[in-house]
Amino acid sequence: MSTTAQAGQTAELTDRFLEFYRKYYADAIGELAQRYPREQRSLYIEADDVYRFDPVLLDDWLDRPDQVRQYAEEALRLFDLPADIALDDAHVRLTDTEDAIGARPIPELNPSDDVGDYVAVRGQLNKVTGTKPRLTEATFECKRCGTKAYIPQGRNNTQEPHECQGCERQGPFALVVDDSEFVDQRKVQLAELPDERPGTEGEKIPVYVEDDLCDYGGEHGLPDRAGETAVVLGKLRVNESKLTGRNGTPETETWIEAQAIAFESNDYDDVDVDAHREAFEELAAQEDCVEQLRDSIAPQILADDELEVALEAAVAWLFNAYRIDNDRGAFRGDLHFGLIGDPGRGKSTILSRLAKIAPKAEYRSGTGLSKVGLTAAAVQEEFAGNTDWTLEPGILPRANGGHCIIDEVDDVVDEKTKAMHDASRATRW
DSSP: OOHHHHHHHHHHHHHHHHHHHHHHTHHHHHHHHHHTTTTOOEEEEEHHHHHHHOHHHHHHHHHSHHHHHHHHHHHHHHSOOOTTOOOTTOEEEEEOTTOSSOOEEGGGOOHHHHTTSEEEEEEEEEEEEOOEEEEEEEEEEETTTOOEEEEEOOSSSOOOOSSOTTTOOOOOEEEOGGGSEEEEEEEEEEEOOGGGOSSSSOOEEEEEEEGGGGGTTSTTOGGGGTTOEEEEEEEEEEOGGGTSSTTOOSOOOEEEEEEEEEEOOOGGGGOOHHHHHHHHHHHHTSTTHHHHHHHHHOTTSOOOHHHHHHHHHHHHHHHOOOOEEETTEEEOOOOOOOOOOOTTSSHHHHHHHHHHHSSSEEEEEGGGOOTTTTSEEEEEEEETTEEEEEEEEOHHHHHTTSEEEEESGGGSOHHHHHHHHHHTTTSOO
């Protein structure tokens, strides 16, 4: 494509985004302008809105995410705002809460076809590193003549100038840190969701987040959301440093350069309790209310008197109770429930049924707990090409206030059992 044609396409796409903003996001841009840059630095746009405006524009973004995002951000800078407001470094982030792109689990990514594309991947935020600066534009000074060169940097290695523009010699060069540019970065590990894993671990993929996305999701940023289900949207890339150089090989790994993260609301958040209140009250008024609920947990099991008592305890565990604070002290409503019995009594069946019935539950076998165990741990290990400290959540924070169910609890080793007792003071399991 000629320079003239390329400039024409740039102007055309920038104008299309300006038209799109005026139609769909004028108010959102006005709010961003009021909050920029301290409180907000990104404009989030919905893929569904882009599709309704122009399906081809969305297709272009998915196929050429870097270039099209530049047009979107240029249009944001050109948007009609008061003269004293400039959104020079604001980001435009394409998100997808309406599933217009179509979020996929990690195993459904096809690296050979998807590399370079904008993808939406659903998983669990499994590890989150601390924030570190990443060099984005390096300033080098020629040690012979003092001429400075400004070199944009990739992610995998530092690129020096090939030749000094002053004395036309090939160095040596010194990095001038104070004149260079950096951006905040975190590394996140996205893992298959527990109920989708064929085994204990499942597949994982590294994710890089930058700038204000590092602080997205809570008071302390992404570490607050470790263990939660999320859709990561961004460009699928490969580790180019492994493909070139003296030790280069044809095989490499993939990672996601995140542009947006959407935390998925839980099904129980969407339940309209008032719509079912009459049915609840009618059931509660019946004398055999507990028996009906008991018999509905695992009707395939022929329960004797002892097992019926255990199932009634399971009903109480599912519903819990109100917390009570009075002159006699504080009494929590969260219940702990232990199911003990001989082999072959259907204990695992009951626990798996409880995991499906509970609106939010994490289910594990005692033999399948990770080395992090029940709570959480700061783990130092090889992750995304470096040895980093990461925060890795155990099953209790993954449950995040819901129900934690552990089958074969006798297989939990001593140190994990201690963690269970400590955590149970504040979290139900």
